[in-house]
Amino acid sequence: MLSNERARGIFYQLLLLAAVFGVGWYLIGNTLHNLSTRQIQVGFDFLGREAGFEIAESQIAYAPSDSYFRAFLVGLFNTLHVALLGIVLATAIGTLVGVARLSTNWLMSRLASAYVETMRNIPLLLQLFVWYGLFTELMPPVRQAIDLGGGIFVTQRGLYYPWPEPHAAWPAAGWALLAGIALALAWRARAKRVRDRTGRQLPVGLPMALLVLGLPLAAWAALGAPTSLVYPELRGFNFRGGKVLSPEFLALLIGLSTYTAAFVAEIVRAGILAVDRGQGEAAMSLGLNRGQELRLVTLPQALRVIIPPMTSQYLNLTKNSSLAVAIGYPDLVAVANTTMNQTGQAIEAIAILMAVYLSISLLISLFMNWYNNRVRLVER
Incomplete structure (x- = not known):
């Protein structure tokens, strides 16, 4: 054999x-x-026991009397919250900076280059410390809060802002928004099928906008169209009412977004430069201006180069969010550390961390690979 x-x-x-x-x-x-x-006891039975510790920030209801499993869920949602917002901000900032680096305006391109070289050559942990210090040391105390207008205040304890009063119309509008996005994507897919089959171009932009914006507005209006807001007010030693973004969350979000955006900018720049110059010249000869040429011709073709390395940056941002423990943001790692100190179940807690981060990374990779297949150029 x-x-x-x-x-x-x-x-x-x-x-x-x-x-x-x-x-x-x-x-x-x-x-x-x-x-x-x-x-030394081994097993995950401790997850059902009472946690007994506070968590400063939570996206879901939590009390110290809840179980360790609930505490891990709080840490997971906090991690997902900052990671998803960070991905959106890093993509937006990085795309703008990457395009600016290719600008014919000397000052704009040099400022963009300086941003990229500065941000990506300073360790992320150091940047997080700097942002955290800016919020906790340079911002005024609560009684001397900076009023940005509209009921928005900045203090050492975070950013306070108004929030709608609880009403059934807001959840309904949220669900309607999700339904509108799904219907808009379905309409775009149908328009593409009709175009490929018959050559007839159905309207896409306006129907999609009407679905995404119109359905939530209709649901909101049908249930009373509430407009009342709860404004933060200084009472005693702190603000009451509205919502607050803590210094830890703001420092982590800004640090992750601006650091990752520097790498995203280089990916976007490389993707645009990979598109043949003749494509842009052909677009300009058709009467498209620079913005239209970039949006309709260059960027769609550059995506095939941009998406694979962009996936790596999204994964890096998600994993780098574990540095939140250094500035006191209660993410999954912080909750796991507290759990290990109280229960001694270090192996189990670390196994949970590894499994969760592996699952999140695989989900991001699967989504980005699916999207890459959707936008790739089909060779004939």
Whole structure:
């Protein structure tokens, strides 16, 4: 059998796989034996016990009497919150800076270059410390809050802003927005099928805008069109009412976004330069201005170059959010650290962290690969 090259290759791969499993089995068994010898309990039963510690910020309801499982969920949602917002901001800032680096305006291109070289050559952790220091040390105390107008205040304790009063119309508008986005995407797909089959171009922009904006507005209006806002007011030693973004959250969000945006800018610039110059010249000969040529011709073709490395930056941003523990933002890592200190279940807590970050990274990769397949150029 080993005289056959294909059979020999399969045999060696199976042998290597068996060796890897054998080493893994030995390490796990040895670890469990050592833990048992030292009378260290192993398992995830602790997740059902009462956590007993406060979490400063939470996207879902939480109290110290809740379980460790609930505390991990709070940390997970906090991580997803800052990661998703960071991805959106980094993409927007990076795209603008990347385009600015290619501008014919000397000052704009030099400022964009200075931003990229500065941000990506300073360690992210140091940048987080700088942003956190700006909010906690340079901002005024609560009683001397900076009034930005419209009920928005900036203090050492964060950014306070108005928020709509609770009303059934707001959740309904949110669900209608999701429905409008789904219907708009379905309409765009139908318009593409009609164009490919018959050559007739159905209107796309206006119907999509009407669906995305009109459905939420209709749901909001149908349930009373509430406009009342709760404004933050200074009462005692702090503001009451409205919403607040903590210094930890703001420092982490700004730090992650501006740092990652420097890398995104270079990816966007490289993607645009990868498009043949003749494409832009052809667009200009058709009467398109520079903005239309960039939006309708260059960027769609540049996406095939931009998306793969952009996926890596999204993954980096999500994983870099674990640095939140350095400035006190209660993300998943911070919750896991507190849990380890209280329960001693270090192996289990670290396993949860690894599984969660691996799952998030795989989901981001799957989505970006799907999107890459949707926008890739089809060669004939």
